Amino acid sequence: MLDINKLxxxxxxxxxxxxxxxxxxxxxxxxxxxxxxxxxxxEKGLTCFYSRSREELWLKGETSGxxxxxxxxxxxxxxxxxxxxxxxxGPACHKGTDSCFTNPVWLSxxxxxxxxxxxYDMLVTRKEEKPEGSYTTYxxxxxxxxxxxxxxxxxxxxxxxxxxxxxxxxxxxxxxxxYHAMVLMVQMGISVEDVHRELASRHIIDHKVKQEKMTK
Numbered sequence: 021m022l023d024i025n026k027l028x029x030x031x032x033x034x035x036x037x038x039x040x041x042x043x044x045x046x047x048x049x050x051x052x053x054x055x056x057x058x059x060x061x062x063e064k065g066l067t068c069f070y071s072r073s074r075e076e077l078w079l080k081g082e083t084s085g086x087x088x089x090x091x092x093x094x095x096x097x098x099x100x101x102x103x104x105x106x107x108x109x110g111p112a113c114h115k116g117t118d119s120c121f122t123n124p125v126w127l128s129x130x131x132x133x134x135x136x137x138x139x140y141d142m143l144v145t146r147k148e149e150k151p152e153g154s155y156t157t158y159x160x161x162x163x164x165x166x167x168x169x170x171x172x173x174x175x176x177x178x179x180x181x182x183x184x185x186x187x188x189x190x191x192x193x194x195x196x197x198x199y200h201a202m203v204l205m206v207q208m209g210i211s212v213e214d215v216h217r218e219l220a221s222r223h224i225i226d227h228k229v230k231q232e233k234m235t236k
Contacts, residue, residue: 024058028100034070035102039112041119042091042105043216044137048112049120053102058093065090067104086110136202136212143206159203167207170200 029035034052041048051069053061057077060068067080067088081087088106095102113120146156159167174197181189205211 022095022099024055026099027058027095027102028098029054030100032072034072035100037067037069037093037102037104039067039088039104039106041112042107043213044135046119046135046137047121048088048106048108048118058102061090061104062093067106081109084110086112088112136198139199140202140206140212143202147206156203159200160207164204164207167200167204171197171204174200 027035033054035054035058037051037053039048039051040046051067052072053068054070054077057068057070060077060079064079067090069078069080070076071078087109088104089108091105091107093102093104111118113122143156146154147160150157150160159170174193177193178190178197181193205215
């Protein structure tokens with residue numbers, strides 16, 4: 021681990037901290053820390069910042085309940101900026117939004133950002149608005165039995181492609197399976213975070229099992 025004495029605080033004793041959701045990888049906010057707030061953050065496992073406007077420390081969530089549980093803190097190559105990965109209890113922005121970054125300035129016409137959370141959010145919108153001509157709308161209108169049938173069909177397609185050792189086809193079918201699985205998630209009210217937490221808990225268990233085997 022890096023010795024925090026190597027960090028380069030500015031002339032006011034501050035260092036910028038980019039806070040990122042560890043699950044969605046979305047940038048939540050950019051704040052500042054001084055040595056004391058960084059120490060508190062590390063001791064409590066909760067983000068604590070220094071308010072430049074109020075000139076005081078503030079523990080995120082202390083009044084709102086929207087705490088940010090720290091997963092990791094990483095310094096950049098120059099030791100003058102931090103990335104803080106967190107799991108949050110609620111909105112990161114004081115305006116009540118999930119992230120402080122909600123105002124697009126420029127978008128590429130050729131490149132598009134993609135994430136599983138973005139796909140999930142789009143599926144939620146489809147379920148709520150049900151636009152005509154949408155295959156997703158069709159699935160939600162048909163209901164759980166149709167969705168489960170499609171998940172089963174796509175599982176079979178993955179098995180067939182995998183058995184044939186066809187990488188490209190397997191990737192294609194896995195994408196289909198992932199899409200239909202997420203439709204099922206939306207239908208049942210299961211979030212990306214729910215699955216992430218389950219996988220994370222299994223990773224911890226698997227790590228412990230490996231350690232136990234190594235000590236025997």
